Amino acid sequence: MKIIFMGTPEFSVPSLIKLSENNYKPVVVVTGLDKKQGRGQKLISTPVKIAAENLNIPLIQPLNLKDPAFLKQIKSIDADLACVVAFRILPEELLTIPKMGTINLHGSLLPFYRGAAPIQRAIMAGEKETGVTTFFIKKKVDTGNILLQDSLKIGENEDFGSVHDRLSELGGDLLLETVRGVKSGNIEERMQDDSLATNAPKINASDLNINWSNSAKSIHNQVRGLSPFPGASTKLMNKKIKIFKSEVEDEMPDKYSPGEVASVEKEFFTVSTGKGGLKILELQREGKNRIKCADFLRGMNVPVGEKLE
Template sequence: MESKELKIVFMGTPEFAVPSLDKLIETGYRVVGVITATDKMGGRGGKKLLESPVKKAAVRLGIPVLQPKNLKESDFQEALRALGADLQIVVAFRMLPAAVWQMPRLGTFNLHGSLLPRYRGAAPINWAVINGDRETGATTFFIRQEIDTGDVLLQHRMPIGENETAGDVHDRMMVEGAELVVDTVRLIESGDYTLRKQDDAQATPAPKIHRETCRIDWHRPVGEVHNFVRGLSPWPAAWTTLDGNQLKIIRSRAETRSQTLPPGTVIVEDNELKVACTGGNLIVEEVQLAGRKRMSTGDFLRGDSISAGQVLE
């Protein structure tokens, strides 16, 4: 079957999914429909209609869009069936009912941001960075009912730099993942591939991250604190308290050295902001006070908001 004959339905919502959709069109594939989240009210005062990045991309590309509230609704499933897709592709969408993922004759595959079976769940990039992994990657697999457990089609490995944030890795992965999506479509199209079952014994979780669990524990080893900060950057961001106010730490570096100061103690040296941890100091490079914009630590120090000897909690 030639590329132009293969009919694809694409499902996704955030910016992470947009390069994959763009790459499919650029490569010449026929995307007959896009499924994405419903529009929401937001912005200042909640008065602005917000469309998902994938919807905006679909409109730009002239692709029909469906925005179901409930994927189990018969009207939606009839509309989806009417598109006549041979293949469905899921990139950063929500869990699908069996009636949806079983619909196309060639199946439905998902792009996941880890080297499955590691980091099954909602936040694979964050947890790989938080845990100090030096490598991650992306996986395409055929969907089945249990989340992130389907048979693997292709994988692409990516290094993680020692100071890279989850946001840095995310931005690289959404581009490299788009290439993997197209490679996977070509593979399925050829019919010449072998699926690899996941080893459940090697599986690790990547649960959704909540703001309330992002508080920094300054008693932990400095390397772990650094990984925690970068694994939660840029969102929802690791935080501590300064004079009772929340202070988010967006970027940092780890300085390993003997440490006698109490954990959380602020150190100011050569216009650098450091915080004492177990086994060293966290060098803070970018911060955000509650209700303020993000700023470099140089600007933060010039604002007299913090001084040496204070203790962050």
């Protein structure tokens, strides 16, 4: 069975490895271009490129997915199936090349959280469960017929980084099971119920700023969904900080308005919100490293009543 694998970030890597280690090693991997990073502007390979090189799989790194030369190269492979995990939106002429179709692995239980940021959005919405879905790609994003799904519970204080890593492993197992099922013909497709669909748009700058008038639970979910990257942000003593770890304090004195520091302990300080308080456990000052709040408080005097905004 000739498989083309398409993916770029760390999320895609377990899928590539699990296929390769179970007799479904792709004949070629399509991934993003190397990017310049850091002060030295050194070219950095994508995580999928590094994995493919370790597995001795040929690579293609196209600039334009509609490039006739690239499409001709893909057609010449005469692939049975394409597997896509966290790649770009594919042009229709590319989708139809593999004989058996093109499968996508998505980081949600479709039709919920269609879009670019399903894991972050699920956590930010306070979901207690999420999962992964494999489906045949259609022209409209994340709307194709579902093949298989698997789910996991989201911990009350679990962040995006943790859920991402668990879903990437779960997704690798599900994609392998899907490929086996497609090959044997034992999977029944089912249509998505569009009436249940929700969107998960890309995280943008407006998602990062904390509104202290929201409930502590809502802000806590925002912090979890944006940790470890890019981080929920606010200002403390006119300096921007990012908050990466927090806990909800349900009972708070009424005398503090949203955004005011209500208490300062050795390990954390608590900020009043629209409902309840938020314990700040890990944070980062602009231009500094992420640290535990206890270390921050050793070098910074945060008075009770100080306003975050």
